[in-house]
Amino acid sequence: MSETxxxxxxxxxxxxxxxxxxxAAAGESDVIAASVRGLTxxxxxxxxxxxxxxxxxxxxxxxxxxxxxxxxxxxxxxLAGLDHDVSGxxxxxxxxxxxxQEPRLVPWKRVLDNVTLGLRDAxxxxxxxxxxxxxxLAERVSAWPLTLSGGEAQRVSxxxxxxxxxxxxxxxxxxxxxxxxxxxxxxRLVLGLWQRHKPAVLLVTHDVDxxxxxxxxxxVLGDGRIAHSSAIDLARPRDRDHPALTALRxxxxxxxxxxxxxxxx
Amino acid sequence: MEEVTVSVQLFTPSVTEDTRVVSDRAWRRSxxxxxxxxxxxxxxxxxxxxxxxxxxxxxxxxxRLASPVSIAHTAYNLVVTNSPAYGTLQxxxxxxxxxxxxxxxxxxxxxxxxxxxSGLSRIGEYALDPVMNxxxxxxxxxxxxxxxxxxxxxxxxxxxxxxxGALFPMYVNTFAGIRSVxxxxxxxxxxxxxxxxxxxxxxxxxGALPQALxxxxxxxxxxxxxxxxxxxxxxxxxxxxxxxxxxxxxxNNIIVVALIVYAILGLIxxxxxxxxxxKALAWRQEFTP
Numbered sequence: 001m002s003e004t005x006x007x008x009x010x011x012x013x014x015x016x017x018x019x020x021x022x023x024a025a026a027g028e029s030d031v032i033a034a035s036v037r038g039l040t041x042x043x044x045x046x047x048x049x050x051x052x053x054x055x056x057x058x059x060x061x062x063x064x065x066x067x068x069x070x071x072x073x074x075x076x077x078x079l080a081g082l083d084h085d086v087s088g089x090x091x092x093x094x095x096x097x098x099x100x101q102e103p104r105l106v107p108w109k110r111v112l113d114n115v116t117l118g119l120r121d122a123x124x125x126x127x128x129x130x131x132x133x134x135x136x137l138a139e140r141v142s143a144w145p146l147t148l149s150g151g152e153a154q155r156v157s158x159x160x161x162x163x164x165x166x167x168x169x170x171x172x173x174x175x176x177x178x179x180x181x182x183x184x185x186x187x188r189l190v191l192g193l194w195q196r197h198k199p200a201v202l203l204v205t206h207d208v209d210x211x212x213x214x215x216x217x218x219x220v221l222g223d224g225r226i227a228h229s230s231a232i233d234l235a236r237p238r239d240r241d242h243p244a245l246t247a248l249r250x251x252x253x254x255x256x257x258x259x260x261x262x263x264x265x
Numbered sequence: 266m267e268e269v270t271v272s273v274q275l276f277t278p279s280v281t282e283d284t285r286v287v288s289d290r291a292w293r294r295s296x297x298x299x300x301x302x303x304x305x306x307x308x309x310x311x312x313x314x315x316x317x318x319x320x321x322x323x324x325x326x327x328x329r330l331a332s333p334v335s336i337a338h339t340a341y342n343l344v345v346t347n348s349p350a351y352g353t354l355q356x357x358x359x360x361x362x363x364x365x366x367x368x369x370x371x372x373x374x375x376x377x378x379x380x381x382x383s384g385l386s387r388i389g390e391y392a393l394d395p396v397m398n399x400x401x402x403x404x405x406x407x408x409x410x411x412x413x414x415x416x417x418x419x420x421x422x423x424x425x426x427x428x429x430g431a432l433f434p435m436y437v438n439t440f441a442g443i444r445s446v447x448x449x450x451x452x453x454x455x456x457x458x459x460x461x462x463x464x465x466x467x468x469x470x471x472g473a474l475p476q477a478l479x480x481x482x483x484x485x486x487x488x489x490x491x492x493x494x495x496x497x498x499x500x501x502x503x504x505x506x507x508x509x510x511x512x513x514x515x516x517n518n519i520i521v522v523a524l525i526v527y528a529i530l531g532l533i534x535x536x537x538x539x540x541x542x543x544k545a546l547a548w549r550q551e552f553t554p
Contacts, residue, residue, distance in 0.1 A: 104449055117457055118458050
């Protein structure tokens with residue numbers, strides 16, 4: 001079902017060899033859902049992404065944090081195939097699905113038609129209804145998107161990503177516009193969906209706590225590269241005040257350039 | 266927001282079309298309450314009452330403007346009798362409505378075709394949009410003498426003027442509507458793997474519809490205006506002919522009757538477009554339940 005689509009740009013010395021070594025070193029059961037080598041993106045003279053390397057294993061939940069303008073979304077857009085103006089090597093396992101910061105529902109299509117939009121499936125309506133049931137919106141299938149709350153709209157957006165049975169799910173700050181309570185329930189929803197369907201997830205966020213609550217691995221993007229990587233080996237749901245998380249939180253904040261004294265307040 | 270351009274050369278409708286949506290909703294709500302809709306008739310009726318009063322007391326002499334009662338009487342006579350000078354009112358109406366229907370519908374269809382062609386491709390835009398904008402700036406009604414030289418004094422030059430009156434507002438707004446579709450939704454289409462055809466059908470055209478319908482309403486205004494002027498020149502039938510005849514007989518009340526019929530035509534067409542808007546843009550109007 002899944003195929004690997006490689007998108008290669010002609011960069012001198014793109015690290016094709018390194019890719020094979022990494023995959024071998026990662027262990028026999030590990031399939032790579034996304035692999036990035038030497039990815040560079042320039043806006044004028046400034047390189048937002050500068051020779052960035054990244055691997056995401058199949059089924060792995062990766063959170064990517066970074067300050068605004070650090071290139072988090074640029075990386076995600078490159079993985080989604082939305083930015084062709086990058087150089088480097090990029091391989092992703094199809095199908096890839098994306099949920100954006102704004103839910104991007106098509107306002108003139110009812111909820112169900114938003115989910116089935118572009119869906120190549122023998123029975124698109126059936127799988128769409130099932131996905132909407134999964135996100136708890138079974139009764140809103142025929143609602144107009146403009147009548148939904150922010151949380152509902154984002155759940156439709158998740159259902160729309162989910163029905164494509166993604167091998168790689170890209171989440172671009174999908175909860176940042178939601179209120180705190182809705183965000184917590186969305187975290188639970190996303191974890192549940194991820195545990196059931198096991199796509200590889202790349203969650204781009206500026207919220208350290210969100211990353212700590214959800215991810216297997218937290219990456220910090222700085223100076224156009226992965227500046228820091230921490231694996232979190234704790235069962236979910238996680239206690240926010242777990243000593244390991246508290247320590248990691250301070251570490252991540254200092255990686256983001258927020259000193260401990262400042263973050264304690 | 267993209268520009269909403271009105272290409273009627275004589276008058277520019279002073280209503281900003283987008284603000285209508287809000288008042289529309291309030292209007293529908295008031296209509297839901299039994300009886301309240303009639304309140305909208307109060308001020309026009311009072312105005313007609315004042316007009317009648319001014320006429321009856323002689324302040325407004327019939328040589329300037331006939332009284333409402335006298336005009337109603339004239340209209341009645343025009344319907345029931347076939348006068349040698351004017352024909353019947355319904356006969357004239359039919360001729361004018363036919364000219365308008367032909368010109369308006371062809372104008373709108375052609376405008377949509379050109380707007381889709383130039384809205385969806387760069388090549389189309391470079392080929393068509395500059396030409397459309399150049400033509401749009403020619404004063405429409407100034408073309409009429411030329412059209413008569415080219416196409417004679419039959420219905421053809423009149424149909425063409427009406428067609429052009431509908432064409433430009435529809436084109437400009439449909440084109441702008443297509444171009445104003447949220448690029449984020451185009452991007453979404455890409456992520457969802459939509460083909461170009463699917464993107465156009467599911468995203469671009471429905472997204473352009475609100476502004477295209479605004480264009481349609483401006484087209485109603487533009488084509489009606491073109492009709493009124495177009496058929497007053499070298500016509501031998503229709504409401505415009507009735508007006509020219511009345512002018513030579515100094516029959517003011519017949520001119521007023523013809524103008525009122527034009528106005529009614531415009532109101533009916535506008536109501537139809539509103540109905541289409543209400544059906545086609547249900548997704549937007551249910552925004553405020």
